[in-house]
Amino acid sequence: MRGHAPHEHGQGDGSGDRDGHAAHGHAHHPHGHGGAGCGGGHEAGDVIERAERLCQTRGLQFTRLRRDVLAAVAAEHRPLGAYDIAERMSAPGRRVAAVSVYRALDFLTEQGFVHRISSRNAFVSCGHEHGAGAGLVFLICRTCGGIDEMTAPAVESALDQTLAGTGFSPTSRILEVEGECGACRGRADEPNEPDRA
Ligand SMILES: [Zn+2]
Ligand SMILES: [Zn+2]
Numbered sequence: 001m002r003g004h005a006p007h008e009h010g011q012g013d014g015s016g017d018r019d020g021h022a023a024h025g026h027a028h029h030p031h032g033h034g035g036a037g038c039g040g041g042h043e044a045g046d047v048i049e050r051a052e053r054l055c056q057t058r059g060l061q062f063t064r065l066r067r068d069v070l071a072a073v074a075a076e077h078r079p080l081g082a083y084d085i086a087e088r089m090s091a092p093g094r095r096v097a098a099v100s101v102y103r104a105l106d107f108l109t110e111q112g113f114v115h116r117i118s119s120r121n122a123f124v125s126c127g128h129e130h131g132a133g134a135g136l137v138f139l140i141c142r143t144c145g146g147i148d149e150m151t152a153p154a155v156e157s158a159l160d161q162t163l164a165g166t167g168f169s170p171t172s173r174i175l176e177v178e179g180e181c182g183a184c185r186g187r188a189d190e191p192n193e194p195d196r197a
Contacts, residue, residue, distance in 0.1 A: 044074035047125050051113045060111070065096075069104040070125060073114050078145040079122030117147065119176050124149065135159065135173040141181035143188075148181070 051070055055062035072085045080088075082101045089096040105123055108114040112132060114123045117140070124147055130136070135156025139148040152175070159173050180188075 043127075044071055044125075047074040047113070047127050050127070051108075051111070054111065054113075058111070060107075063104075065100060066104045066107055068096075069101055070108055070113055073108075073123050074125035074127075076124075077147065079117040079120045079124050079140075079147055081120070081122045085123075115149070115174070117176060118174075119178070133171060133173060135175075137175045137177060139181065140176060140178045141184055142178055143180050143184040146181055146183075 048067060048070055052062050052067075068089050069085055072088045073080055082098050082105060085105075086096045086098045086101045089101070105114065105116075109116055109123070112126060112130075114125050115136070115138070116123055117138060119140070124138075126149060128149065128151060130151050133156075135152040135154070137150045137152045137155060139150065141147070155175055156173050159170065163170065
């Protein structure tokens with residue numbers, strides 16, 4: 001398990017500074033992708049490649065539908081609801097039912113490729129390699145809607161300590177924190193000064 005610094009999303013003030021991007025600590029493939037800002041910090045291609053590999057290892061079917069749903073979620077740095085996903089995947093003459101999306105999301109969530117954000121009833125993709133019961137903190141920005149995922153071993157151990165002796169066994173240890181992200185705060189505090197080097 002490794003912690004990582006929250007990457008900045010929605011860096012609209014970064015004037016296309018794609019190099020700053022290596023600082024996230026995620027593995028990036030050299031193929032360029034033209035997303036605006038840094039997105040979720042994990043590139044859709046990487047997320048899908050990893051899911052494909054893991055499904056193979058686990059002997060599971062990575063169907064076209066599952067892949068398409070994951071791709072839709074990974075392309076967005078905001079949590080996406082099932083209906084939004086269905087809409088994105090639908091084309092004239094090819095309507096994708098929300099119920100199929102939900103089924104695919106169940107699978108993807110179970111396998112840890114996406115996380116459900118309860119407070120939004122929406123989903124984000126996960127490019128991290130943490131275990132199923134890992135302590136996670138989601139930072140949800142109310143201003144830009146962006147979301148960052150952090151692994152939080154401290155939360156995990158504090159929670160386990162709290163639960164010790166209750167006989168309760170948590171299957172998830174996920175904390176959703178709402179607030180304002182660094183990029184949005186920077187814009188609010190210093191509207192005329194790009195404050196990041
Ligand atoms: Zn995750
Ligand atoms: Zn924000």
